[in-house]
Amino acid sequence: MLADEKTSAEQYAIYRKMLPAKRLALAESLYWSARKLKAAWLRGQHGDWSDEKVSAEVTRLFTHARS
Numbered sequence: 495m496l497a498d499e500k501t502s503a504e505q506y507a508i509y510r511k512m513l514p515a516k517r518l519a520l521a522e523s524l525y526w527s528a529r530k531l532k533a534a535w536l537r538g539q540h541g542d543w544s545d546e547k548v549s550a551e552v553t554r555l556f557t558h559a560r561s
Contacts, residue, residue: 529556 509517533552536543543551 532556 512520529552532555533548536548536551540548
């Protein structure tokens with residue numbers, strides 16, 4: 495979803511019907527997907543960085559992230 499998009503009533507209904515464990519699993523999946531995407535972007539921007547450096551930078555960025 496883009497920043498200017500709004501959640502629809504249908505989406506809210508789907509989330510409300512989910513069991514809490516399912517919502518948590520979905521949130522966890524989205525979190526790890528975001529980390530993988532950020533790591534891929536960093537590798538593209540810094541091809542000379544080691545896997546350890548990329549991992550450390552992803553951790554730093556997510557630790558200090560704000561929404």
